[in-house]
Amino acid sequence: MLIVQKYGGTSVGDLERIQNVADRVARTAKEGNDVVVVVSAMSGETNKLLGYAEHFSADPVREEVDMLLSSGERVTAALLSIALNEMGIKAESMSGRRAGIVTDTVHTRARIEHIDPAPMRRALDAGKVVVVAGFQGVDAEGRVTTLGRGGSDLSAVAIAGALGADLCEIYTDVDGIYTTDPRIEPKAKKLERISYDEMLELASLGAKVLQNRSVELAKKLDVNLVTRSSFSDAPGTLITKEENIMEKPLVSGIALDRNQARVSLSGVVDRPGIASDIFGALAENNVNIDMIIQTLGHDGTTDLDFTVPTNELVDAKKVVDAFVANNEIKEASYDENISKVSIVGVGMKSHTGVAAKAFATMAAENINIMMISTSEIKVSMVIDEKYAELAVRALHDAYELDK
Amino acid sequence: MLIVQKYGGTSVGDLERIQNVADRVARTAKEGNDVVVVVSAMSGETNKLLGYAEHFSADPVREEVDMLLSSGERVTAALLSIALNEMGIKAESMSGRRAGIVTDTVHTRARIEHIDPAPMRRALDAGKVVVVAGFQGVDAEGRVTTLGRGGSDLSAVAIAGALGADLCEIYTDVDGIYTTDPRIEPKAKKLERISYDEMLELASLGAKVLQNRSVELAKKLDVNLVTRSSFSDAPGTLITKEENIMEKPLVSGIALDRNQARVSLSGVVDRPGIASDIFGALAENNVNIDMIIQTLGHDGTTDLDFTVPTNELVDAKKVVDAFVANNEIKEASYDENISKVSIVGVGMKSHTGVAAKAFATMAAENINIMMISTSEIKVSMVIDEKYAELAVRALHDAYELDK
Numbered sequence: 001m002l003i004v005q006k007y008g009g010t011s012v013g014d015l016e017r018i019q020n021v022a023d024r025v026a027r028t029a030k031e032g033n034d035v036v037v038v039v040s041a042m043s044g045e046t047n048k049l050l051g052y053a054e055h056f057s058a059d060p061v062r063e064e065v066d067m068l069l070s071s072g073e074r075v076t077a078a079l080l081s082i083a084l085n086e087m088g089i090k091a092e093s094m095s096g097r098r099a100g101i102v103t104d105t106v107h108t109r110a111r112i113e114h115i116d117p118a119p120m121r122r123a124l125d126a127g128k129v130v131v132v133a134g135f136q137g138v139d140a141e142g143r144v145t146t147l148g149r150g151g152s153d154l155s156a157v158a159i160a161g162a163l164g165a166d167l168c169e170i171y172t173d174v175d176g177i178y179t180t181d182p183r184i185e186p187k188a189k190k191l192e193r194i195s196y197d198e199m200l201e202l203a204s205l206g207a208k209v210l211q212n213r214s215v216e217l218a219k220k221l222d223v224n225l226v227t228r229s230s231f232s233d234a235p236g237t238l239i240t241k242e243e244n245i246m247e248k249p250l251v252s253g254i255a256l257d258r259n260q261a262r263v264s265l266s267g268v269v270d271r272p273g274i275a276s277d278i279f280g281a282l283a284e285n286n287v288n289i290d291m292i293i294q295t296l297g298h299d300g301t302t303d304l305d306f307t308v309p310t311n312e313l314v315d316a317k318k319v320v321d322a323f324v325a326n327n328e329i330k331e332a333s334y335d336e337n338i339s340k341v342s343i344v345g346v347g348m349k350s351h352t353g354v355a356a357k358a359f360a361t362m363a364a365e366n367i368n369i370m371m372i373s374t375s376e377i378k379v380s381m382v383i384d385e386k387y388a389e390l391a392v393r394a395l396h397d398a399y400e401l402d403k
Numbered sequence: 404m405l406i407v408q409k410y411g412g413t414s415v416g417d418l419e420r421i422q423n424v425a426d427r428v429a430r431t432a433k434e435g436n437d438v439v440v441v442v443s444a445m446s447g448e449t450n451k452l453l454g455y456a457e458h459f460s461a462d463p464v465r466e467e468v469d470m471l472l473s474s475g476e477r478v479t480a481a482l483l484s485i486a487l488n489e490m491g492i493k494a495e496s497m498s499g500r501r502a503g504i505v506t507d508t509v510h511t512r513a514r515i516e517h518i519d520p521a522p523m524r525r526a527l528d529a530g531k532v533v534v535v536a537g538f539q540g541v542d543a544e545g546r547v548t549t550l551g552r553g554g555s556d557l558s559a560v561a562i563a564g565a566l567g568a569d570l571c572e573i574y575t576d577v578d579g580i581y582t583t584d585p586r587i588e589p590k591a592k593k594l595e596r597i598s599y600d601e602m603l604e605l606a607s608l609g610a611k612v613l614q615n616r617s618v619e620l621a622k623k624l625d626v627n628l629v630t631r632s633s634f635s636d637a638p639g640t641l642i643t644k645e646e647n648i649m650e651k652p653l654v655s656g657i658a659l660d661r662n663q664a665r666v667s668l669s670g671v672v673d674r675p676g677i678a679s680d681i682f683g684a685l686a687e688n689n690v691n692i693d694m695i696i697q698t699l700g701h702d703g704t705t706d707l708d709f710t711v712p713t714n715e716l717v718d719a720k721k722v723v724d725a726f727v728a729n730n731e732i733k734e735a736s737y738d739e740n741i742s743k744v745s746i747v748g749v750g751m752k753s754h755t756g757v758a759a760k761a762f763a764t765m766a767a768e769n770i771n772i773m774m775i776s777t778s779e780i781k782v783s784m785v786i787d788e789k790y791a792e793l794a795v796r797a798l799h800d801a802y803e804l805d806k
Contacts, residue, residue: 056422056489064481064482068482068485071474078468085464
C-alpha cells in the first residue's frame, strides 16, 4: 500500500515525540508499505516565529511571514528523516517546493493549484520514505507560500491525491470521530467509518481534528482519510465515499453548535425583493446566514427568522437596524441563547421517519423547537440553549448510537 | 553603487541587533545604493539545531543536516526583510536557491559552482533591497546544500562577483585588519587597505574575521572586500588587488602562528628519493608540511628539519618512527615549543633589505632563529615560543608599523 501519514504539531512537539513518530513510520515501512510523511512544525515554533515578526511590525509583509514560518516544518522534516536514517530506514526530506506543491500567490493562506509528484515518486521508487514539510508550497514566481490554518492536513490530502495513495492518515492527539461530543454524552462511540458528506455536516465533532477544507479536498480527490491518535495504536475513523460504507447507519452522529444567534424580524413590508435586499445587505457585511424561516403575517406583512454566528451578530444588528429605520421592518429581536442540534446520517436518504423521531424525542423531553431545517442527510433544530445537552443525550439514546 | 553587505551571527544575534542591521541597510539604500544583504543564522541557532540532530544520531545524514541548518538563515533573512519593509524600504528575502546559488553535491561543505543572478537582478531593478539567506545553495538535483565554516562570507563574495558589485562589506564584531594582534602589541594600527595576497599570508590576523577561502574567492572574482564592525561606524579594512593600492608599504603586518611544531631528523640515509618517500608518506597520512630545511651532514647523511601543525604532530611521529625503525633515519626529535613569526608586505618585491632588518632585529633581542623561509611578499622565522610576543613587538617597532 502507499500510505500518506500526517503528524501535527503536538505529535512532533519535542524530540522524544519525533522519535515516537519515527518508530511508527518505520513500522509502517517495514510492513511493506510505501510511506510519505507530512509534518507540521514542532508545537509552539510557529507562534515563536510570529512573535519575532511582530517585534518588527504589527502587520508584517505576508510574503516574508511565509518565508519565516516555512522554516518550522523544514526543521521537523529534516529531524524526522535523520531519525529514520539512523534506524536504517532510507528517508529523504523535501520542502513543499521540492515535493512539487504549487499554489496561488495569496500569501499566508494560499490554495494548492497543482502538485508535480515526480520527485516524490522518484524517491519512493528508490525505496525511500519521503518526509514532506507540510503547510507550504511555492507560487508560480517561485516564492514560498503557506496554506493557512490546517495547512499541513491540506498538504497531506493533496499529496495523497496526486500520488493516488491508498490511505491518508491524519495523526493528532484525538483518536477519531465520535457519534457525539463525549464530554456531553459519555456513552458516545467512536465511528469506524463515515462518509465525506456526513463528516462535513458533523464539522463540530471533528473540529479539533480536521477542518472542512481538508474533508472537501479529500472528497474532491477521492482520498481515503483516516483520523487517528499518534499516542495510541487504536484504529481511527475512516472518512471515505459513501459507496465504501456497506452498512449505512440511519444516523451517524449528533452535532451541537452553540455559536448561533437568532434574528427575528416581524412586520416586514411585503414588497418584491425585500428579502433579497435584507440578505444582500447582510452578505455585503460578511454576515453568514444559516437557517431561514419565512411566515406570512396577519396584515399582509411577513415575519422572517434567521440564524447567524454569534460573533457576527453585532454586524447583523447594524444592517437590520437600518431597515427598521426605513420602516421596512416593524420590529427586530435578537436571541443569543439558542443552540442548533443536528442529526446526521446518509441512511436518511432511503429511510423515512428519521425527522419524525427527532421531533418526537424533543416533545417527550418538553423541548420547544424554534426552527427546523433539513437536507438529504441532516435534520437541524434550533432550541433554547439551556436544553442543548439534554437534547443531545436524548437523541443519542433515541437513535441507539451507543449500540 | 551596488553594495553587498554580509552580517554574521553575532551581528544578527537577537531581535534588537537585527533592527540595528535594518537601520544600517536602510541608511545605505537611502544614500542611493543598490543593496544585497547576506545574513547568517542568529548566533546559537545553528548549534541548537545541530544539538537536535545529535539527539537522533551521532553521525546524522549530511543531506538532512543541510536541510536542517539552512532554516536558520532563512529565518534571519525573513525577519530582516520584515523590518526593512516596516521602515518603508522595499525588500525581498531569498533562499540560497532563489538567489541562484548552485553548488556541488558535497553536503555540509559544498562548493559554489555558479550563480544565476537573474532573480536578484530583477528584484534590484524593481527597487528592492535583496536579503539572501547565506551559507546555503542547491545542488544540480535541487537538494539544499550548505557551504561549511565561513559559508555566509563565501555566499556574499560569490554574489558580489556574480553581480559585479562595487563593494562586498563583511560585518562582524571586529572593525578591520590590524598590523598585528593588538592583544600582543597595543600599538597595532588598523590597516586601511591591504592586498589579497598579503591578507592570505596574514591569515592569523584575520582569523576572527575572514577565512582564506573567502579571500581567495574574492581575489579570483576581483571583488573588493571590506571588513568592518556592525557595532560602530568606523571604516573597516579594504582588501583589494595590489594595483588598487597606491602607496605600497614595505611591510603591512606581522603575523604570529603558535600552532607549529618542529620535526628534526638527523642522519637521514642519502639515497635518491628518500626525502620524497618521507614527505610522500606524511602527505598520505594527511600531515601538512610548512617549512623545510635540508642540510648536508658530516658523514654523507643529511639532516632534515620541517614544521607541521601541532595537532598533526602525533600522526607525523608515527610516519617518522617507521623510517627510524627501517634505519633510514638515525634519530628524530620533536619540538612543540616553537612559534612562527612572519613579516608580510607587497613592498618587499621591489625593496631589498627587508629580511636583513628582520634578522638584525632578532639578533638585537638575542632571539635565535631556528628556521627561515621567504616568499616574494613574506619572511617567516621559527623561534623559541617563549620569545614570540617579544619578537612581534620588536618587529612591529622596527618596521614602524605604529606610525
